[in-house]
Amino acid sequence: MIKVDEVSKSIGGKPVIHDVSFHIAQGEVVGLLGPNGAGKTTMIRLMNDVITPDHGMIHIDGQRATVHGNTIRQLSGVVTESAGLYPELTARENLNFFARLYGVKQPQRRIDQLLMEFELKEHEDKLIGKYSTGMKKRLAIAKALLHEPKLLFLDEPTNGLDPDGIRDMIGYLRKLNEEQGTTILICSHVLHQLEDVCSSYLFIDQGRLIEKGTLEELERKYAGKIVIHVKTGLRAGSSELSGYQVREAGEQLLEFHLQDEQAISDLLRLMLRISWVHEVQIMNRSLESIYFEVRRRCHEL
Amino acid sequence: MNYNKIIAIADKDMKMTRKTGKVWISLILLPLILGVLIPAAIVSIGRWADILALGNGRIMLLLEHLSIPDKISMPTVNHRFVYFMTQYMLVPIFMLIPVINAMMIAVNSFVGEKERRTLESLLFAPIEIKDLFIGKLLASFIPAYASTLASFLVGGIIMNVLAYPMFGSIIFPSLNWFILLFWVIPVFTISAILFSVLVSARSKGFQEAQQIAGVIVLPIVGLLVGQSTGVVLMSPLVLLVLGGALMGLNLVLLVLIAKLNQRGLLFERQIQ
Numbered sequence: 001m002i003k004v005d006e007v008s009k010s011i012g013g014k015p016v017i018h019d020v021s022f023h024i025a026q027g028e029v030v031g032l033l034g035p036n037g038a039g040k041t042t043m044i045r046l047m048n049d050v051i052t053p054d055h056g057m058i059h060i061d062g063q064r065a066t067v068h069g070n071t072i073r074q075l076s077g078v079v080t081e082s083a084g085l086y087p088e089l090t091a092r093e094n095l096n097f098f099a100r101l102y103g104v105k106q107p108q109r110r111i112d113q114l115l116m117e118f119e120l121k122e123h124e125d126k127l128i129g130k131y132s133t134g135m136k137k138r139l140a141i142a143k144a145l146l147h148e149p150k151l152l153f154l155d156e157p158t159n160g161l162d163p164d165g166i167r168d169m170i171g172y173l174r175k176l177n178e179e180q181g182t183t184i185l186i187c188s189h190v191l192h193q194l195e196d197v198c199s200s201y202l203f204i205d206q207g208r209l210i211e212k213g214t215l216e217e218l219e220r221k222y223a224g225k226i227v228i229h230v231k232t233g234l235r236a237g238s239s240e241l242s243g244y245q246v247r248e249a250g251e252q253l254l255e256f257h258l259q260d261e262q263a264i265s266d267l268l269r270l271m272l273r274i275s276w277v278h279e280v281q282i283m284n285r286s287l288e289s290i291y292f293e294v295r296r297r298c299h300e301l
Numbered sequence: 302m303n304y305n306k307i308i309a310i311a312d313k314d315m316k317m318t319r320k321t322g323k324v325w326i327s328l329i330l331l332p333l334i335l336g337v338l339i340p341a342a343i344v345s346i347g348r349w350a351d352i353l354a355l356g357n358g359r360i361m362l363l364l365e366h367l368s369i370p371d372k373i374s375m376p377t378v379n380h381r382f383v384y385f386m387t388q389y390m391l392v393p394i395f396m397l398i399p400v401i402n403a404m405m406i407a408v409n410s411f412v413g414e415k416e417r418r419t420l421e422s423l424l425f426a427p428i429e430i431k432d433l434f435i436g437k438l439l440a441s442f443i444p445a446y447a448s449t450l451a452s453f454l455v456g457g458i459i460m461n462v463l464a465y466p467m468f469g470s471i472i473f474p475s476l477n478w479f480i481l482l483f484w485v486i487p488v489f490t491i492s493a494i495l496f497s498v499l500v501s502a503r504s505k506g507f508q509e510a511q512q513i514a515g516v517i518v519l520p521i522v523g524l525l526v527g528q529s530t531g532v533v534l535m536s537p538l539v540l541l542v543l544g545g546a547l548m549g550l551n552l553v554l555l556v557l558i559a560k561l562n563q564r565g566l567l568f569e570r571q572i573q
Contacts, residue, residue: 011569050424051565069564074427084422086313088320100309101426143422 001026001151001183002047007056009046016042017207019056026150029177029184031194033291034204040187041081043204044153047185048073061150074102077144078153083136084143087129091120091139094128095146102147114142117172133160141169145176152176152184158193166190170197191288201287203294210298219285222293226258227283230268233275242270255283302435306428310436311443314410318444321413327405328448332398336452337459340391344463347383383464387473392481392535393524398452399490403445404517407494408510410437411501421568430562434498441494446487453482480540488547493517495554502561502570 002024009017017039024030032040045051047058049069058065060072085094092111099107115121118138128136137160144152154173158166174197176182188194194201201218203211211218229249236246236254244267249255256267264280271277283289318324346352353361361378375381414420423433453474460473474482497514504510528534561567 045568048425049564050421050568070427070429073425076425078422078425080421080425082418082421084419084425086317086419087417088317089313093316097309097313098422098426100312101306101423101428103305103427 001061003059005057007046007053007058009042009051009053015207017046020209022202022209022212024183024185026183027177027181028200029186029198031198031201032185032187032204033191033201038204039207040204041155044078044155044187047153048076048078075149076151076153077147077149079140079144079155079157081155081159083140085128085136085139087127090125090127091115092124094139095143098143099146104147110146114145118142134162134165137161150182152182154184154186156188157186158188158190166193173197191291192286195287203291205295205298211294215287218290222290223284226261226264226285228256228258228264229281229283230254230256230271230277231279232271232277234271303429303432307432307436307439310433311439314437314440315444318406318440321409324405324409328402328444331401332448332452335394335398336456339394340387340456341459341463343386343391344383344460347379347386348463348467352378352382380467383467384472387460388475388477389528389535392477393521393528396486396489396521397518399445399449399486400493400518400521402448403441403490403493404497404514405511406445407437407441407497408501408507408514410440411498412504412507412510416507424564424568430564430567434558438494442490445490449486476537477535477540480537484544485540485547488544488551492547492551492554495551495558498558499554
C-alpha cells in the first residue's frame with residue numbers, strides 16, 4: 001500500500017528526512033514513532049505529495065506520489081495536528097465543504113452517520129470556534145473519514161482527548177481497520193495507546209528511520225532479559241533465589257531478571273510453593289520501554 | 302478544471318465573508334458612502350449651493366475649460382459643476398469601492414487560511430492549486446463587484462432624482478460610466494485580487510498584507526488628482542486604454558502567481 005524508497009528532503013536548506021525507506025502492506029496499522037521534530041509530520045506530507053522529496057520515490061497504492069498526487073489524496077484521509085477546521089463555520093458546514101472537495105456521494109447521509117458515530121450530532125450547528133479541543137479532534141477525524149479512505153494518516157490523533165475519548169478513538173480505529181481493511185499510519189507520543197491498535201512500528205529520529213518491526217520482533221531485539229516485578233511474601237535473602245537473579249524493589253516487591261518468558265511460569269510455580277503471589281508485572285516489554293531502548297542504542301552509535 | 306471544487310471553495314469563502322465582521326461592514330459601508338452618499342451630496346451641492354464661492358474660483362476656471370456635449374443644456378455654472386462631478390470626479394471615487402473591497406476579501410481569504418491553519422487541510426485535499434486560486438478569486442470578485450453594481454444602481458437613481466429638476470433629463474449614466482462599469486472596474490477588481498494574492502503569499506499576518514496591498518489604490522488617487530486638476534479627463538478612449546493597461550498588468554501578475562501554482566512551493570511559503 002505504501003512504498004517509500006530512499007527518500008530525502010531538505011526544507012529551507014536544512015535536511016529533515018535522510019534516506020528513509022519502508023513498506024506498509026494493505027490493512028496494516030503502523031505506528032510512526034519519534035520525538036518532536038523527528039520528521040514524522042514531514043513524512044505524512046511527503047506521502048501525500050503536499051511537499052516533494054529531493055531524492056527517492058514514494059508509491060501509494062501503486063501510484064507514484066509526485067505524479068498522481070490528487071489520486072493519492074483522494075484515497076487518503078489525513079488528520080493533522082491542528083484540526084484544520086474553519087472556526088467561523090458550524091460542524092455541518094465544515095463537513096459539507098470538505099465533502100464537496102472530496103466528491104462524497106450522498107454527503108448528507110455520510111455526514112449524519114459520522115456525526116452520530118463521533119457523538120457530535122447534537123452539536124452540529126455549533127460554530128467550531130466554540131468547540132472544545134476534544135470535540136474539534138473528533139470532528140477532524142470525522143472529516144478525514146468522509147470519503148471512506150483506503151488509507152488514513154493520523155498525526156497525534158488523541159491530543160486533547162480525555163481518557164474516555166482516547167479509548168473510544170482507539171476502539172474506533174481498530175474497528176475501522178478490522179471491518180473495512182483501512183490501512184492506518186498513526187504518529188503519536190502516547191505510546192501505550194498504540195500497543196492496542198498497531199501491528200508494527202517505525203522509529204524515526206532526526207529524520208532517519210532507526211528501526212522498524214512488530215512488537216515481538218522489537219522485543220526479541222531490544223528487550224533482552226525479561227524484568228518482572230512480583231508482589232509476594234517472599235524476601236530476597238541474597239542476589240539469587242533458586243538460581244534466579246533477584247533484588248528487593250520495594251515493600252513485598254521483588255524484581256527478577258529472567259532469560260525468557262517460559263522462566264516466568266517456572267519461577268511463579270516455585271514461589272507459590274513457598275509463599276503467596278498477588279501481582280506480577282513485566283517491566284520492560286512495553287512499547288514505551290522498547291522505544292527508549294531503541295533511541296538509547298541509536299544515540300550510542 | 303473541476304468546477305464543483307471551484308464552486309465549493311468560492312461558496313465556502315463567501316460564507317466566511319458573510320461571517321467576518323470587518324469585511325462584511327466594508328462591503329456595506331464603502332458602497333453606501335462612496336457610491337450613494339457622496340454622489341447624492343455632490344449633486345445636492347450643485348443644485349442648491351453657490352458654486353462661484355467654492356474653491357476661490359479655481360473650480361470656475363476648471364469648469365470653463367471643460368468640453369461639454371452640445372446635447373446637454375448647461376445654462377448655469379451649477380449645471381456645469383454637476384456635470385463635471387458626476388461624469389469625471391465621481392469616477393475614481395466610485396472605483397475605490399470594488400478595489401478596496403476585493404483587496405480586503407482576498408487578503409482575508411488567503412492570509413486567513415494561513416492564520417487559521419486551514420490551508421494545510423486544503424493542500425491535503427484532492428484539489429488542484431489552480432482551482433483553489435480560481436475559487437478564491439471568484440469569492441473575492443463576486444461580492445466586491447455585486448456591491449459595486451448595487452451602489453451604482455442606488456446611487457444612479459438618487460443622482461437622477463436630484464438632478465432631474467435642473468436638467469430636465471436623465472444625466473446618469475453616460476457612456477463613460479458603462480465603459481467603467483463593464484470594462485475598467487472588472488479588470489481593475491481582478492488586478493486588486495491578484496495583487497492581494499501575491500502580497501498575501503509574502504506576508505505574515507492580515508494587517509501587514511492589508512497595508513501592503515493598499516498600494517493598489519494609488520493609481521486611483523492619481524486619477525482623482527488628474528480629474529481635479531483637469532490634466533487627464535475621463536473620456537471613453539482614456540477608459541478603454543486604462544482598462545487595456547490594467548489587463549496587461551493582470552497578465553504580469555498572473556505570470557508571477559503561476560510560480561506559486563505548485564503545492565510544495567505554496568506549502569513551504571505559507572506553512573513552514
